[in-house]
Amino acid sequence: MIQFLFKGIIRDKNRSVLPILVISLGVFLTVLGSAWFKGVFSDMINTNANFTAGHVRVMTRAYAENVDQTPNDLALVEVDQLINDLDNQFPDFEWVKRTHFGGLLDVPNEEGETRAQGMAIGQGIDFFSPGTHEPERMNIPSSIVEGKLPGQPGEALISDDFAKRFKVNIGDPITLFGSTMYGGMAFTNFTVCGTVRFGMRALDRGAILIDISDAQIALDMADAAGEVLGFQKSGNYDEERALQVKDAFNAQYAADSDEFAPVMQRLNDQAFLGYYLDLAKYMSSIVIFIFVLAMSIVLWNTGLLGGLRRYNEFGMRLAMGEEKRHIYGSLITESIIIGTIGSVVGTIFGLAAGYYLQQHGIDMGSAMQGGGMMLPTVFKARIGPEAFYIGFIPGLISMVLGNALAGIAIYRRQTAVLTKELSV
Amino acid sequence: MENPAIITIDKLIKRFPVGNGEFTALNNINLQFKKGEFTGLVGPSGSGKTTLLNIIGSLDTPTEGIVTVLDHSIAKLTHKQSAQLRNKHLGFIFQTYNLFPVYTVYENVEFALLLQHMPAAERRKAVLDALEWVGLTDKINSKPPQLSGGEGQRVAIARAMVKRPAIMLADEPTANLDSKNSHHILQTMKRLNEELQTTFIFATHDEKVMGYLNRIISLEDGKVVKDEQVVPAKN
Numbered sequence A: 001m002i003q004f005l006f007k008g009i010i011r012d013k014n015r016s017v018l019p020i021l022v023i024s025l026g027v028f029l030t031v032l033g034s035a036w037f038k039g040v041f042s043d044m045i046n047t048n049a050n051f052t053a054g055h056v057r058v059m060t061r062a063y064a065e066n067v068d069q070t071p072n073d074l075a076l077v078e079v080d081q082l083i084n085d086l087d088n089q090f091p092d093f094e095w096v097k098r099t100h101f102g103g104l105l106d107v108p109n110e111e112g113e114t115r116a117q118g119m120a121i122g123q124g125i126d127f128f129s130p131g132t133h134e135p136e137r138m139n140i141p142s143s144i145v146e147g148k149l150p151g152q153p154g155e156a157l158i159s160d161d162f163a164k165r166f167k168v169n170i171g172d173p174i175t176l177f178g179s180t181m182y183g184g185m186a187f188t189n190f191t192v193c194g195t196v197r198f199g200m201r202a203l204d205r206g207a208i209l210i211d212i213s214d215a216q217i218a219l220d221m222a223d224a225a226g227e228v229l230g231f232q233k234s235g236n237y238d239e240e241r242a243l244q245v246k247d248a249f250n251a252q253y254a255a256d257s258d259e260f261a262p263v264m265q266r267l268n269d270q271a272f273l274g275y276y277l278d279l280a281k282y283m284s285s286i287v288i289f290i291f292v293l294a295m296s297i298v299l300w301n302t303g304l305l306g307g308l309r310r311y312n313e314f315g316m317r318l319a320m321g322e323e324k325r326h327i328y329g330s331l332i333t334e335s336i337i338i339g340t341i342g343s344v345v346g347t348i349f350g351l352a353a354g355y356y357l358q359q360h361g362i363d364m365g366s367a368m369q370g371g372g373m374m375l376p377t378v379f380k381a382r383i384g385p386e387a388f389y390i391g392f393i394p395g396l397i398s399m400v401l402g403n404a405l406a407g408i409a410i411y412r413r414q415t416a417v418l419t420k421e422l423s424v
Numbered sequence B: 001m002e003n004p005a006i007i008t009i010d011k012l013i014k015r016f017p018v019g020n021g022e023f024t025a026l027n028n029i030n031l032q033f034k035k036g037e038f039t040g041l042v043g044p045s046g047s048g049k050t051t052l053l054n055i056i057g058s059l060d061t062p063t064e065g066i067v068t069v070l071d072h073s074i075a076k077l078t079h080k081q082s083a084q085l086r087n088k089h090l091g092f093i094f095q096t097y098n099l100f101p102v103y104t105v106y107e108n109v110e111f112a113l114l115l116q117h118m119p120a121a122e123r124r125k126a127v128l129d130a131l132e133w134v135g136l137t138d139k140i141n142s143k144p145p146q147l148s149g150g151e152g153q154r155v156a157i158a159r160a161m162v163k164r165p166a167i168m169l170a171d172e173p174t175a176n177l178d179s180k181n182s183h184h185i186l187q188t189m190k191r192l193n194e195e196l197q198t199t200f201i202f203a204t205h206d207e208k209v210m211g212y213l214n215r216i217i218s219l220e221d222g223k224v225v226k227d228e229q230v231v232p233a234k235n
């Protein structure tokens, strides 16, 4: 019987071509859309985790309140001890110090006088510890345009745009003007060891990257750091675990009313990010729901038309002694076959397009100017295991649902009038 | 040996609701049909021929009276049971052939047996036999749109006969055919009637059909006005 239905589907182009096209298109968009959203969200989340928020982040309470201003006068002190404790308590995380700072970069001429000046945002990160993951985490090695990573104290990376604008070359001296942890003026000389471009507006305009130890010296922050970030060693953000760690850590300071007591936040607590994380979770359900709805309506209508066209066939089958239930069942079976064909076709094309976007991405640099958030400018799709089956959900549901609705007419059919219907 | 009735119609009344009232399409019909009959229901348009055929075919039910077909009381059958009765024991032929357009002649005939879950080898033999009965062995792979009217009706006969039903119900089977084709299919049916002892009941106006019948039941305004055994003119 299945074989019989299959032949009918293959030969009756009216029965198969339009629904297969509709389903393929919907499935294609579902697969591509979900791979796209998955890519965009995970890029967004990873970028924010790696550049700013970590999977979890420890700051002083006072710092946390004004985190946008990176107020280093409210920085964590005795950080080595803190990191030691964190390593012992939560060994599944890697704990690192980071200090953000703002300042003025001064480019001197041969005589040592100011030739050019520009605002810069700076970061002190761990470049020097053996086995440090920080440069990779921030994608620095592959963002280097010229030169190399800082290898010894006094070396700095600056953004390539800045270097080009002020004609700074590798090996040139540069002076950082900033404020110390205690509010005093600080100026420190560095040697430019390389230039970087991240593809993120906020960083590319003007940035300086130095080792955390140099930052401590330059900003008078001995054994202090603006933030301590924790990254799950598995590499993936597990929000449940992050919440456990956060709660456990904060519970230790619950009784402490000091505004300099440390407080831990997880990635979800970052402005906007919790929302995006939730959206990422529900996005594929939303995409599927929309396509199921839209396609079901279309397929319901094609099913109704098909039912009209096949009115005589169904009538004859009733007269021949096929039960209504059986005819209805065969209609559903047909729709499962058609839905499967359409889903396979759509999934193949969706995966192909998704794979292309996973390799090449789309440059959204001009379209997206992240307010406060770190946003990558090139978004890439990401094909996960679910891309292989996710399209079958709307593909099959919509076809079966559409035909199940259209097929109700079979039950309304009165056998008593069949002879009349079949004689015209 | 006595030949018992396979269809018994006892005080059958069929009324249809029309507007506020009712219309009596069949009024106190009493008939019996025996195995192997080749009978025609004749009468003017609106006399109730199709209505009677419908009820015998378990497509419709009596308003009053009892109609028994192969020991099943038509009024008491569920949808499933009446489907089964049609599936196993009744064959229908209509004025139009109602073939499945995307399937070949062979597959159209085979479909009746697929519904019965007949094993493949047995099915194949039965389909080829049926197509041989109607003389269409050479059209096995044709599709209905490629057939002439006469050929189409012969496929319809093969499809109805392939399951070797006890009773064949044919409503105006020749109405769309020319004289030559009409005679051809009537001869085919007559032969099957004789070889397989299938009971045929026709509803017809067609003079050509009359010549083949061995019993003619005349209806008028829903009543049997004449019921006579005849010696077929064509035999």
Ligand SMILES: Nc1ncnc2c1ncn2[C@@H]1O[C@H](COP(=O)(O)OP(=O)(O)OP(=O)(O)O)[C@@H](O)[C@H]1O
Residues within 6 Å of the ligand: A417, B016, B017, B018, B023, B024, B025, B043, B044, B045, B046, B047, B048, B049, B050, B051, B052, B203
């Ligand atoms: N479903 C129905 N509802 C109302 N009236 C009906 C219905 N079916 C049949 N009738 C009426 O019953 C009468 C008999 O109809 P039937 O179709 O049996 O006639 P017939 O003898 O087959 O006529 P014809 O030779 O034109 O086919 C007609 O007057 C018809 O209008």
Ligand SMILES: [Mg+2]
Residues within 6 Å of the ligand: B049, B050, B051, B171, B203
């Ligand atoms: Mg009629």
